[in-house]
Amino acid sequence: MNIAKPNSYRSGPDERGHFGIFGGRFVAETLMPLILDLEKAYSAAKADPAFQAEMNGYLKNYVGRPSPLYFAERLTEHLGGAKIYLKREELNHTGSHKVNNVLGQIMLARRMGKKRIIAETGAGQHGVATATLCARFGLECVVYMGAVDVERQQPNVIRMEMLGATVVPVQSGTRTLKDAMNEALRDWVTNVHDTFYCIGTVAGPHPYPTLVRDFQSIIGVETKTQMQEVEGRLPDSLVACIGGGSNAMGLFHPFLDDPSVEIFGVEAAGHGLTQLHAASIAGGRPGVLHGNRTYLLMDADGQIQDAHSISAGLDYPGIGPEHSWLHEVGRVNYLSATDDEALAAFQLLSKLEGIIPALEPAHAIAKVMELAPKRAKDHLMVVNLSGRGDKDVPQVGDILKGKSK
Amino acid sequence: MTTRIDTRFAELKKQGRAAFVTYVMAGDPDPATSLEIVKALSKSGAEIIELGIPFTDPMADGPSIQAAGLRALKVGMTLKKTLDLVRDFRKEDNITPLVLMGYYNPIYIYGVDRFLADAKASGVDGLIIVDLPPEEDDELCIPALKAGLNFIRLATPTTDDKRLPAVLANTSGFVYYVSIAGITGAAAADSNTVGQAVARIKQHTKLPICVGFGIRTPEAARAIAEKADGSVVGTALVDALKNSLDAEGRATAKTVNAVAELTAALAQGVRAAKQAAE
Numbered sequence: 001m002n003i004a005k006p007n008s009y010r011s012g013p014d015e016r017g018h019f020g021i022f023g024g025r026f027v028a029e030t031l032m033p034l035i036l037d038l039e040k041a042y043s044a045a046k047a048d049p050a051f052q053a054e055m056n057g058y059l060k061n062y063v064g065r066p067s068p069l070y071f072a073e074r075l076t077e078h079l080g081g082a083k084i085y086l087k088r089e090e091l092n093h094t095g096s097h098k099v100n101n102v103l104g105q106i107m108l109a110r111r112m113g114k115k116r117i118i119a120e121t122g123a124g125q126h127g128v129a130t131a132t133l134c135a136r137f138g139l140e141c142v143v144y145m146g147a148v149d150v151e152r153q154q155p156n157v158i159r160m161e162m163l164g165a166t167v168v169p170v171q172s173g174t175r176t177l178k179d180a181m182n183e184a185l186r187d188w189v190t191n192v193h194d195t196f197y198c199i200g201t202v203a204g205p206h207p208y209p210t211l212v213r214d215f216q217s218i219i220g221v222e223t224k225t226q227m228q229e230v231e232g233r234l235p236d237s238l239v240a241c242i243g244g245g246s247n248a249m250g251l252f253h254p255f256l257d258d259p260s261v262e263i264f265g266v267e268a269a270g271h272g273l274t275q276l277h278a279a280s281i282a283g284g285r286p287g288v289l290h291g292n293r294t295y296l297l298m299d300a301d302g303q304i305q306d307a308h309s310i311s312a313g314l315d316y317p318g319i320g321p322e323h324s325w326l327h328e329v330g331r332v333n334y335l336s337a338t339d340d341e342a343l344a345a346f347q348l349l350s351k352l353e354g355i356i357p358a359l360e361p362a363h364a365i366a367k368v369m370e371l372a373p374k375r376a377k378d379h380l381m382v383v384n385l386s387g388r389g390d391k392d393v394p395q396v397g398d399i400l401k402g403k404s405k
Numbered sequence: 406m407t408t409r410i411d412t413r414f415a416e417l418k419k420q421g422r423a424a425f426v427t428y429v430m431a432g433d434p435d436p437a438t439s440l441e442i443v444k445a446l447s448k449s450g451a452e453i454i455e456l457g458i459p460f461t462d463p464m465a466d467g468p469s470i471q472a473a474g475l476r477a478l479k480v481g482m483t484l485k486k487t488l489d490l491v492r493d494f495r496k497e498d499n500i501t502p503l504v505l506m507g508y509y510n511p512i513y514i515y516g517v518d519r520f521l522a523d524a525k526a527s528g529v530d531g532l533i534i535v536d537l538p539p540e541e542d543d544e545l546c547i548p549a550l551k552a553g554l555n556f557i558r559l560a561t562p563t564t565d566d567k568r569l570p571a572v573l574a575n576t577s578g579f580v581y582y583v584s585i586a587g588i589t590g591a592a593a594a595d596s597n598t599v600g601q602a603v604a605r606i607k608q609h610t611k612l613p614i615c616v617g618f619g620i621r622t623p624e625a626a627r628a629i630a631e632k633a634d635g636s637v638v639g640t641a642l643v644d645a646l647k648n649s650l651d652a653e654g655r656a657t658a659k660t661v662n663a664v665a666e667l668t669a670a671l672a673q674g675v676r677a678a679k680q681a682a683e
Contacts, residue, residue, distance in 0.1 A: 016540065026509060026536040028465045030561040030586050033568055172471060173461065185464045190587040192563055288510045288536070289462060301483040302514030304461040 017206020124156025
């Protein structure tokens, strides 16, 4: 690809929210004034030490950060290559990395005087994190969730309701994450005067991809320090799963300008890349949806296609715009793992390390199983364990029972 | 450059009345019936026709227009077939202005330059692309204006006086004022509030201002036509169409008439406003 290499991979986006050709602000006029307000509010908050200090307090004492960087000794032994470290985001309050971003956005919403929070959710992890912080700060919370996902992620639905949120099952379109996002945008257009849209991933109109990335970058910042403490140097490779790509961007971004660090993003290949899948980079091309230009799964007429993944959190036909750019400039390698590979990894990590991962990071573990054996024993590989598997236990249990029959 | 839209508004201004603007989805419930419906619109009193481009993810549309788009996609409607429909309509009617309304992705994938050339050749007069605010004018707005098409922008209750100049800067043909913060087919517009908003926008532009979202009846269309340069009705027509379909969502003998009759009644409402204004 003939794309000029930038001086830094960390300088984006430009003032119009573009990462190369990706990103932008493709939204209805009704939302534009609010998006411009949000951009201003975020710039002001970033420059305000009090904002950062307050956030650090909650990150430490409410979320439970820093999350550990754990040496997975038995997995390393089993695979017989690279030394594998797990960044334990699943130990955060609410069970995933999602809370890092939600905390930041809820604090922004409070600064902006918004009393009503809406969110979309796929697996329910972002919904649970949003419901949790809305409970903590006494804000009204409405979560849009595809009806298919409501079905397969029941534990998280119950959790959100216990936290006082209203969960709206979305019956339109494919009834998954993409449709939940459409419905959240429709709510936002209607209630723009008092409502803050808490987007769960590094996608959507500018400035969302940037602010979500910034709030998630604590993952990579901590990893850098922790690896320095344990091994005295940078890791050699990073691996993370990607739906929209917020846990991956959070881990990757602080390392983008460290050329010795190999970076791997893992998309969901579903039934396989020639069949139904959710791998936008492997199987898609640039298009415009949900406020940004990015790689999307679509047909020849530009109609968005159904994604499929065993993991509700990766079941989305797009990816964050900065990932699209990092793919085109060649800084990050984007791989993919199938449903079956993810299931195998889910079981392996559970049995070897006593850690039941969510199906989302199980996709990352699946690629670690391929990459690690090919690396030297002194190669340091970090995988982002972005969420815990409690929510997936009923679904995986059913699938495994079905398979053993 | 003068488009059919400019010509039509000049005529209406001479007659001292507002335009009746209709919206239907291209290809709903099938391409052949859709063409007959578009022809019937102009014969029943529609003065400007907005034709929806079907899209899988219409973020600013309510359930009725979402469903209309899905009906069209189900029978294989595409952007190319939408342009074919316009070309066929133009064989009969070379006067009624026709505006394509939709979302950017199908156009982006078709290719902007190729789309603009084909749209112009088919007889399209203008574009309303919901997810292209002025911040993204380089994408399609500027090329469309160069290609001789009107680019009609939406102004909304959240577009304040500070922002209006940016919204109006590259707008041509007319301004589409969205009467409510919301999606198509939602709440009804209050004509007094609309009147104030139209007066506010008029301080910034000489362009005609048409008002849509939430107008469903001849009475409402008339009330708005007394305050603005045009009343836009979409969801009510799409609902009339839908109610005429069989259980499988296919056209029946009643379909074209159902849309035509409501169009005629709404057109009468808008025309009645002429007397009220005089």
